[in-house]
Amino acid sequence: MKSVVQRLQQAGPAWWLGLLAVIVPPSLSAQVSVLDDVSTFRTLGSVLGTPMSDPIWDQQTGQGADDFVGDGTNGYYGFYYKFGQISGVDSLVFRFRFNVLTTQQGSPKFTGNPRIGVDSNGDGKIDLYFGVSTGSGQNVTIDFQNPTGTAIDANTSPNTSALGTNYGTITGSASNYDYGQVTDGSAFLSGSQQNQVTPDAFLTFAVPFSNFASALGANTGQTIDPNFTYLRFVAFTSTQGNAVNQDVYGITGIGTTRYDQGGGFTDYYSSSGQLIPEPATYLQFGVLALAAAGASWWKLRRTRKLQAA
Numbered sequence: 001m002k003s004v005v006q007r008l009q010q011a012g013p014a015w016w017l018g019l020l021a022v023i024v025p026p027s028l029s030a031q032v033s034v035l036d037d038v039s040t041f042r043t044l045g046s047v048l049g050t051p052m053s054d055p056i057w058d059q060q061t062g063q064g065a066d067d068f069v070g071d072g073t074n075g076y077y078g079f080y081y082k083f084g085q086i087s088g089v090d091s092l093v094f095r096f097r098f099n100v101l102t103t104q105q106g107s108p109k110f111t112g113n114p115r116i117g118v119d120s121n122g123d124g125k126i127d128l129y130f131g132v133s134t135g136s137g138q139n140v141t142i143d144f145q146n147p148t149g150t151a152i153d154a155n156t157s158p159n160t161s162a163l164g165t166n167y168g169t170i171t172g173s174a175s176n177y178d179y180g181q182v183t184d185g186s187a188f189l190s191g192s193q194q195n196q197v198t199p200d201a202f203l204t205f206a207v208p209f210s211n212f213a214s215a216l217g218a219n220t221g222q223t224i225d226p227n228f229t230y231l232r233f234v235a236f237t238s239t240q241g242n243a244v245n246q247d248v249y250g251i252t253g254i255g256t257t258r259y260d261q262g263g264g265f266t267d268y269y270s271s272s273g274q275l276i277p278e279p280a281t282y283l284q285f286g287v288l289a290l291a292a293a294g295a296s297w298w299k300l301r302r303t304r305k306l307q308a309a
């Protein structure tokens with residue numbers, strides 16, 4: 001009669017992989033849309049673990065349309081995220097809340113250039129910039145920009161950030177871009193001088209995970225896994241899309257502090273939206289480690305058997 005241990009020893013890697021498949025089923029992405037209600041998005045927290053917010057009217061160039069707002073009061077935040085499928089394509093969806101809704105001929109029309117910088121290897125440097133490019137009379141595009149600059153501290157803070165020229169442009173459409181008045185009633189004051197209550201605006205855009213992962217991975221040499229590569233973000237507005245010169249989300253104004261020293265980085269999240277660390281993540285890592293250890297043990301044992309034969 002063979003013991004359970006003996007049976008496992010003979011089962012080989014297939015058994016361990018079977019165990020892995022049972023305990024960690026393949027994740028299925030939910031269908032999402034840039035029009036989804038804000039309550040279905042997650043807020044992004046700072047490294048202190050608290051949801052980030054941003055002061056009113058602290059943008060540096062006078063355009064309320066580019067002023068992040070959201071102080072947590074009544075649940076209003078300025079930077080939201082979700083992950084899911086748009087028409088069957090895994091996508092990252094970002095949403096900003098801005099102070100002033102701008103219109104053109106009576107319709108909502110945004111003319112700024114919000115950007116997100118992402119650090120995927122934890123060294124404090126932005127590895128990829130991306131965001132929405134607009135302008136008066138200009139078609140909306142979603143652009144990727146590489147960090148440039150050779151200084152040792154390049155792309156670690158607002159005043160050391162250098163955004164390269166746009167590449168990998170994705171044409172804006174109703175499925176990957178939306179701009180309009182907020183649907184949750186928030187209306188932060190627009191400016192200390194005017195002191196007017198103005199309806200705020202949501203700007204939402206989506207990026208296919210495959211485009212994002214290949215652009216980011218090309219810059220860092222990483223394979224970007226949707227669940228296990230952890231990312232931190234900094235969101236900011238830019239008059240021309242080539243500098244951090246209006247409002248950095250999470251701090252007053254722009255600041256000079258390094259992003260990773262309280263200067264605007266979010267906490268770490270996976271592309272699929274999980275905050276690290278979470279109990280579920282530990283469980284998955286634990287099961288993966290168990291399976292890997294099992295496969296290694298079987299291989300080692302088999303090698304010893306062959307050597308003994």
Ligand SMILES: [Ca+2]
Pocket residue numbers: 054055056057058059067068069247
């Ligand atoms: Ca602001």
Ligand SMILES: [Ca+2]
Pocket residue numbers: 098099100187188189190197198199200
């Ligand atoms: Ca407002």
Ligand SMILES: [Ca+2]
Pocket residue numbers: 118119120121122123124125126127
């Ligand atoms: Ca980096």
